[in-house]
Structures are given as structure tokens and as C-alpha cells.
Amino acid sequence: MATRAAFDERTAPKAGYGPIDWMGGWKTCVWGSLAVVVVAAVHWLYISRYAWTAGIDSSSPEFTKYFRSLVWTQLIVAGAGTGLWWGWLVRTGRQVLTKEVTANEEVRRIAVFWGLISMTSFTLYVMASFWPNQDGSWHQTAIRDTALTPTHIPMFYWWFPLGITMTVGTYLYGRYRLPKVYGPDKGFPWSFFFLIAASVTEMMQVAFNEWAHSLWILEEIFAAPFHWPFVTYGWLASGIFALWAETIIRLLGIEKEVADAAASPARAA
Amino acid sequence: MARTAQEAAQFTALLNKKYRYMDYKWDLVFWVTALPVVAAAADITKLLFAGDWDFWTDWKDRQWWMTITPFAMIIIPSALQYIQWLAWKFPTGCTYTAVGLWVVAWLGRWLQWDVFVNYPLNFVWPATIVPAAIFTDWILLKTRSFVLTSLFGGLAFTFGFWVANYITLAPFLQPVDLMGSTATLADVQGVAYLRSATPEYLRMIEHGTLRSFLEETTLVALFFGATLCTFGYWVGQAIARWLAIWPIMRFMKKF
Numbered sequence: 033m034a035t036r037a038a039f040d041e042r043t044a045p046k047a048g049y050g051p052i053d054w055m056g057g058w059k060t061c062v063w064g065s066l067a068v069v070v071v072a073a074v075h076w077l078y079i080s081r082y083a084w085t086a087g088i089d090s091s092s093p094e095f096t097k098y099f100r101s102l103v104w105t106q107l108i109v110a111g112a113g114t115g116l117w118w119g120w121l122v123r124t125g126r127q128v129l130t131k132e133v134t135a136n137e138e139v140r141r142i143a144v145f146w147g148l149i150s151m152t153s154f155t156l157y158v159m160a161s162f163w164p165n166q167d168g169s170w171h172q173t174a175i176r177d178t179a180l181t182p183t184h185i186p187m188f189y190w191w192f193p194l195g196i197t198m199t200v201g202t203y204l205y206g207r208y209r210l211p212k213v214y215g216p217d218k219g220f221p222w223s224f225f226f227l228i229a230a231s232v233t234e235m236m237q238v239a240f241n242e243w244a245h246s247l248w249i250l251e252e253i254f255a256a257p258f259h260w261p262f263v264t265y266g267w268l269a270s271g272i273f274a275l276w277a278e279t280i281i282r283l284l285g286i287e288k289e290v291a292d293a294a295a296s297p298a299r300a301a
Numbered sequence: 302m303a304r305t306a307q308e309a310a311q312f313t314a315l316l317n318k319k320y321r322y323m324d325y326k327w328d329l330v331f332w333v334t335a336l337p338v339v340a341a342a343a344d345i346t347k348l349l350f351a352g353d354w355d356f357w358t359d360w361k362d363r364q365w366w367m368t369i370t371p372f373a374m375i376i377i378p379s380a381l382q383y384i385q386w387l388a389w390k391f392p393t394g395c396t397y398t399a400v401g402l403w404v405v406a407w408l409g410r411w412l413q414w415d416v417f418v419n420y421p422l423n424f425v426w427p428a429t430i431v432p433a434a435i436f437t438d439w440i441l442l443k444t445r446s447f448v449l450t451s452l453f454g455g456l457a458f459t460f461g462f463w464v465a466n467y468i469t470l471a472p473f474l475q476p477v478d479l480m481g482s483t484a485t486l487a488d489v490q491g492v493a494y495l496r497s498a499t500p501e502y503l504r505m506i507e508h509g510t511l512r513s514f515l516e517e518t519t520l521v522a523l524f525f526g527a528t529l530c531t532f533g534y535w536v537g538q539a540i541a542r543w544l545a546i547w548p549i550m551r552f553m554k555k556f
Binding site: 051052054058061065076079080083135139146149150152153154156157159160161162164165166168169170171172173174175218219220221222223225226252253254255259260262263265266267268269270271272273274276277278280281283284286287290291 | 320321322323324326327330331334335336337338340341342343344345346348349350351352353354356369377380384388405408409410412413414416417418420495496497498502505540541544545546547548549550551552553554
């Protein structure tokens with residue numbers, strides 16, 4: 033550890049691009065979170081523009097043009113994007129896993145990890161608050177004809193899968209880039225188990241929800257008992273707090289290692 | 302508060318400690334980026350347990366609204382209160398969650414209910430828990446006890462919820478004549494703005510026999526709501542203790 037701290041001094045990054053600079057380690061947090069908000073805004077504008085003119089009847093040609101095409105686009109982009117990102121994280125992760133890293137680099141990775149958590153946080157908000165509000169308002173006025181109503185399309189076939197993409201991807205990042213916290217030798221973290229379970233149960237609950245709507249009631253009563261299992265998403269997402277705690281503990285550990293190395297220059301040499 | 306000179310020296314050393322990597326950005330990023338997921342958890346819990354009572358003015362009734370809604374709305378604030386008190390001894394968790402919930406609830410009502418579907422905002426405004434949350438945090442600050450906060454905080458949260466939102470609701474409870482019958486302005490809104498499940502949807506409002514309590518209806522519902530709220534507080538505590546704090550640095554060896 034001491035030699036690593038000494039190595040840091042020789043590889044100092046450019047000013048403004050250090051591990052804890054906004055355009056350095058925090059870049060993922062800033063631009064990634066903004067990207068999630070922008071995608072949600074574009075989605076909302078699209079649905080607002082076409083839902084009432086082309087989304088009422090799922091058997092109409094307009095629906096096929098504006099909404100079935102959207103479903104397929106979302107599924108293909110989400111599926112391919114997820115596969116590529118996860119694959120890249122695993123492939124490159126296996127290469128960097130065993131390499132010794134500098135304190136600067138490990139801190140930068142923790143900042144990137146927090147950026148991914150931030151993107152996950154915004155994604156979970158969009159999938160569990162922003163779109164359910166639209167879904168409620170739609171069903172209170174237009175009811176539903178199939179599971180492919182305009183308000184379901186962004187929520188069920190983009191944002192819910194994106195929740196899984198982000199939570200699993202964040203874990204893969206931690207597993208390979210932060211091995212002292214989440215390395216394979218430690219086992220599977222309960223924090224990620226709860227967080228991933230949140231997004232997975234949300235996706236699975238959708239199936240039950242649509243099945244139940246087809247069986248019991250067609251109209252929307254938001255507080256209906258068969259909607260209650262959706263809250264498990266929000267509660268299980270509490271695991272996200274453990275991620276912040278686990279990585280801040282490691283950050284304090286790095287601080288101590290660097291301080292120890294500075295106090296014992298002979299050991300660092 | 303330091304109890305001995307040695308403790309005071311330790312606190313001073315901790316306060317003046319120089320870090321290489323720890324700066325204000327970690328705090329800033331945490332407090333800002335935790336808010337979306339916290340607010341989402343609070344919103345989805347409210348929507349699914351008490352959503353209909355929060356959506357419309359005519360559902361904000363004397364029977365179920367203040368009975369169910371405080372229970373649904375204290376769960377996540379209580380969880381955050383535990384986390385922030387444990388981590389920093391900050392009595393701010395309820396207020397933090399309430400402010401986040403206020404932001405996302407209004408975003409939802411404005412963009413999804415008003416702009417998207419054209420329900421007027423004065424029909425679909427969300428209830429606020431900000432004053433109730435401040436009361437509850439203040440009780441934790443004073444008592445430094447989760448048990449006492451659950452008892453007195455549950456009561457304060459429910460009554461604070463009612464008082465804070467009654468100010469907004471009162472104008473919609475003014476009597477009007479509707480086709481020869483006396484109704485409230487909120488009732489007129491409920492009839493004028495059609496909802497897909499009407500008329501069955503309307504029959505759920507005050508459908509019990511609590512009206513036999515006459516003017517005490519609200520008080521009875523509030524006290525029962527406070528009882529449920531105390532239970533909801535402990536649901537939130539369980540979420541924080543077992544799903545947020547317990548997993549820290551715990552791993553399953555076989556998966």
C-alpha cells in the first residue's frame with residue numbers, strides 16, 4: 033500500500049481532472065445523471081405528443097406506427113446496450129481485477145461507482161414515481177385495452193429493464209474495479225442482493241399486475257391490494273444506502289493508507 | 302457533546318483532520334443523488350397504499366384519508382430518520398424525505414395529471430407532509446428515543462398532516478347546491494371531471510358508518526390514524542435496520 037501511495041505522486045492527473053474533480057472522477061455522476069433525466073424528458077415528450085392521437089386503440093395502424101415500433105426499438109436498444117455494457121464490464125474487468133492500482137485510481141473508481149449509483153437512483157425514481165403517475169392518470173381516463181398502452185410502453189419495456197441494467201451493471205463495476213470492497217473472493221454482497229432484487233421484483237410484479245387486471249378489475253383503483261406488492265421495490269431499494277456506506281469505509285481506509293505511507297517514507301521507498 | 306477533556310481533544314482533532322480525498326463533494330453528491338430514490342420509495346409507498354385518497358380533492362374525506370395516508374406516508378421518512386440519526390446524529394430524515402416527496406409529487410401531478418391528461422391542479426394537488434415531518438424530527442431531537450418518537454411522533458405526524466393540509470382543503474369543502482342537493486365543491490369537481498371507474502369509484506368515499514359520530518368523525522379518524530401511523534413508523538424502522546444498515550459489509554458466501 034505504501035509503495036502505491038508513492039507511485040501516486042508520479043502519476044498526478046491534469047488539474048481539474050483528478051479523481052475527485054467534477055470533470056475527473058465525478059464525470060460519470062454529472063453527465064450520467066443528466067443523461068437519465070434527458071432520456072426521461074424525451075420519452076415524456078414523445079408519449080405526450082402521440083398518446084391521445086395514436087395510442088387509444090392498439091389494433092389501429094397509427095398505434096403500430098408510433099407505439100409498436102417504439103416497443104421494439106426500446107427492447108432492441110435496451111437489450112443490446114445491456115449486453116454490450118455488461119460484457120464490456122466483465123471482459124475488461126477480468127483484465128484489471130488482479131492489477132495493483134494507485135490510491136488515486138481507486139478513489140477515482142469509487143467516485144465513478146457513486147456516479148453509477150446516482151444514475152441508478154435517478155432511474156429508480158423515473159421508473160417508480162414519474163411513470164406510475166402517468167400510468168395512473170391514463171387509466172383514470174382511458175382505461176386500458178392491452179398491456180401495450182402508451183403509458184406502459186416506456187415504463188414496462190424501457191425503464192423497468194433499465195433498472196435491472198443499472199443495478200447489475202453497477203455490481204459488475206464494483207466486482208471487478210473495486211475488488212477490496214466487492215471482489216469475487218468476498219462472496220455476493222447483501223447490499224446488491226437487495227438492490228438488484230428491487231428492480232427484478234418490479235419487473236416480475238408487472239406480469240402479475242397485468243394478469244390480475246385481466247382477471248379481476250379493468251378499471252384502475254390505485255390503492256388496490258393487488259398493487260401492494262409493488263411497494264417491495266421501494267423498500268428493497270434501501271440496499272442502496274449500504275453501497276454508499278461500504279465504499280465510504282473503503283475511502284477512509286485509503287486515506288489511512290496514504291497517511292501511513294506519508295508518515296513512514298522509508299516504507300514507501 | 303464531549304464529556305471529558307480527552308473526548309473534547311479527540312473531537313477537535315477529528316474536526317481539524319486533513320484529508321487527501323475527502324472533501325465537500327462526497328457529501329454533496331450523497332445528499333443530492335440519494336434524494337431521487339428516497340423520494341421514489343416514499344412516493345410509490347404512498348401511491349400504492351393511499352394513492353386514490355391523495356389524487357383527488359373529493360377523496361380527501363373524513364374517514365379514510367387521514368386514517369390511511371399518514372400511515373403510508375410516514376414509512377419511508379421513518380426509515381431515513383433512523384439512517385440519518387445513526388450516521389450523523391442529524392434529526393433530519395423525515396424532513397429530507399418529505400421535501401423530496403414534495404418535489405416528485407408535484408412533478409408528477411403537474412406533468413402527468415395536469416399537462417398530460419388535463420385534470421386541473423386544484424383537483425389533483427398532492428397532500429404535503431413537510432410540516433408533519435418537521436414535527437416528527439423535532440420530537441426525535443428532543444427525546445433522542447425512537448420509541449418515544451414513534452408514540453408522540455406518530456400522533457404529531459397525523460395531526461400535523463391534517464392541520465397542514467386542511468388549510469388547502471378547506472375551500473373545497475364549502476357547500477354548494479348540486480342539482481337540488483347540498484354537496485361540497487370537491488364533490489362537484491368529482492362529478493364534473495370524469496374518471497374511468499365512476500360511479501363505483503365515488504362510492505368508496507366515506508362509505509362506512511362513521512357519519513354516526515357526527516362532528517367527532519374527524520377526531521376519531523385522526524386518533525385511529527395516529528395509531529396506524531405509529532405502526533407505520535416501525536415498518537420504516539424495520540426497513541432501515543434490516544434492508545439498509547444490516548447489509549453493510551455482509552456477504553453471502555454461496556450464491
